Amino acid sequence: MVAALLVAALGTGLLLGQPVVLVLLLLLVVLAYLAWQLRNLRLLQRWLEEGRRFQPPESVGVWGDVFQGIYRLQQRNRKRKRKLRKMLKRFQEATEALPDATAVLTQDDEIEWWNPPAAGLLGLSYPRDIGQRIGNLIRHPDLSGYLRGGEYEGDAVELSSPVDEHIRLSLRIVPYGKNYRLLIARDITRLQQLEQMRRDFVANVSHELRTPLTVVCGYLETLEEECGRGEPELQKIIATMREQSERMQRIVDDLLMLSRLETERVSEQPEPVNVAAMLAQVCEDARRLSGPEHHQIRLEADAGLWLRGNDNELRSLFSNLVFNAVRYTPGGGEITVKWFCDDSDAVFEVADSGIGIAEHHLSRLTERFYRVDTGRSRARGGTGLGLAIVKHVLLRHGGRLEIDSRLDEGSTFRARLPAARVVRTGREPTGGSL
Ligand SMILES: Nc1ncnc2c1ncn2[C@@H]1O[C@H](COP(=O)(O)OP(=O)(O)OP(=O)(O)O)[C@@H](O)[C@H]1O
Ligand SMILES: [Mg+2]
Structure with missing residues (x-):
């Protein structure tokens, strides 16, 4: 179009045989072209600044193509963003649905994010505790040692919840990404109660069985002596009974020993x-x-x-x-x-x-x-x-x-x-x- 205008101006100037008119006409064409470029640039600038405006500005030629190209790119980006936002939301919902308390810790042990169970079990409150150091909120020597150690394999730390001392928690750190760590706390109160019940049950049963077994063994020993000169068949039966009851006694003794080993405190200053x-x-x-x-x-x-x-x-x-x-x-x-x-x-x-x-x-x-x-x-x-x-x-x-x-x-x-x-x-x- 610019070329057509230039040719027209050149033709008119030559026809009139006036070089001044020719120059003026050419200048006019160039000025008009520049004005059009500036207007398009302005339109582009306003469109990009407004951002929210959906449709691209109306234009023709190269500018029309540029506006359409940018518009297509924007559309694609918008779709990608929407998809990413949906994905992020789904992940957040999934971590929030986890029954275990989960918190994200930075390199400096500062809390960056947590899920609702963490609020309940660790007493974290939004926004008060954002950026707080975990060691300041849960003060426990085992936890500080665990965090300082940097090696998160092996056993987790067990401690009472800062919210309720009757709740026992098992804390584990899982490193991920670049210098980030996930703190996972699981309520193991019920598990520990069951473990205690198992220990008590075994200890009580063994203890209760001990006395009757001693009596039975004692009588069997006497019977064995009494029947010493009796029928060989009967002697054999009594000997087997005594052997088996002694075996039971050994089992009971071993179970009691195991119970003691599990429950008794270890002496701090052994001889x-x-x-x-x-x-x-x-x-x-x-x-x-x-x-x-x-x-x-x-x-x-x-x-x-x-x-x-x-x-x-x-x-x-x-x-x-x-x-x-x-x-x-x-x-x-x-x-x-x-x-x-x-x-x-x-x-x-x-x-x-x-x-x-x-x-x-x-x-x-x-x-x-x-x-x-x-x-x-x-x-x-x-x-x-x-x-x-x-x-x-x-x-x-x-x-x-x-x-x-x-x-x-x-x-x-x-x-x-x-x-x-x-x-x-x-x-x-x-x-x-x-
Ligand atoms: N020195 C050994 N050589 C070969 N097998 C062994 C040896 N020591 C232990 N075992 C095996 O390991 C098993 C477990 O041993 P463990 O001492 O716990 O039980 P146990 O000897 O059967 O009974 P107890 O409770 O009376 O010791 C044994 O039953 C045996 O099969
Ligand atoms: Mg053995």
């Missing part, structure tokens, strides 16, 4: 125990248990290595592992008991040349009543509670159990106890328990 002397007694008992099977039981114990701990519990730990070695090693087999200190821990080790344990059983051995071969264990007088007791005793002493075993070749059970419990002595320390 040093002379482990080597205790092991000499345990090995003596093991030789008696072995009897005619004549296992070769060897003890290598560092006599100067004493350990702070509960002597009843430690005796139970050692004897369970040594008696297992006797029970699950064929007659004449070798059993080596060691007590020593390596670079990091005090170590109690029992190695046997017995039947061994297949790999897939190892992780389950410390479960209550778990036995690899129920028939064999029962025949050897086992109840399946020994290693559960070992696990609990080690837990209470800050130790851990390692098991190496090969089927038909033998097993090594290693109890590692923290070096911090060790008392080194050339002589018996005063106040020793043995």
